[in-house]
Amino acid sequence: MKESLMDILCCPLDKQDLELEVVRRDDDEILDGRLVCTECGEEYPIEEGIPNLLPPDMREETPA
């Protein structure tokens, strides 16, 4: 995920801004980390460069 796209990202539940926490990145993009909603506190994982912004009830049934 590229940091420049943070501008148009939001929490899928309440549409509030997300805060980025980077765990691993390369020159171009964030590979692992988290997006945390500044309003409701819900955490959305970034794994292998893919932000998982599915609502929590759908994320749980997502295979790893």
Add this chain to the structure above:
Amino acid sequence: MSDGEGATARSADEQRRIVRERYAAIATESSDGCCDGGADGADDADQCCSSSVDEQSREMGYDDADVDAVADGANLGLGCGNPTAIAALEPGQTVLDLGSGAGFDCFLAANAVGPTGHVVGVDMTPEMVEKARENARRNDTDAVEFRLGEIEHLPVADGTVDVVISNCVVNLSPDKQQVFAEAFRALKPGGRVAISDVVQTAPSPEDVTENPAALAACVSGAATFADLEAMLDRAGFEAVSIEPKDESASFIREWDDERDLSEYLVSSVVEARKPR
């Protein structure tokens, strides 16, 4: 919201699960060559052989330059039109693709909006998003981003998108009104939707509506023209236009071995604008 949501009592969760499972299977199959027959029937296998996909794509409205512009693997032949052709994209625009699959339309859109534009693909199937990301590497493009998300709960901020595209996906949603409401929210004032999707022209037989495979294959979930128009209207859109493409019968007929689905479905171009 009950408009056009099908005659069965299938729950929204169940509907999402059915759709996800089918597309996860397609994403996995097509990554290792599927011409030898798919796990769930020969008709899927037909759909993802590269040569037949290219041919079908021409029938759907892509020209040779479109097909050649994107590296193999992104076009799974699962659409029913060419939304990037109807979208009239311009350099610098931000485009959102609902149900981006392996990414074919996103890569075409990225070529149109250029390096100053952005294309965001949202899909709820992890296997598809992974595949799209691999394809992004092969297509050497920086303008496209894929994320896991649900089109009824878009992770896209208000008023940030110029054009929403989608190809044969909205019919799969158990809550189409919510999809249009979310698209409206994400669009800038004056922004547009340019969607290719199947529309129901006659009620499909009961054995079709009850068959989960028919839902996932874009058959039984389609709304009628009147329902679609009412939903877009209610979401706040103006200049709503839903144009059936009669020539789509030629490929819709191929979607099922046993019956002619073009008796119930027509691929259509759905366009609408968010007021300024």
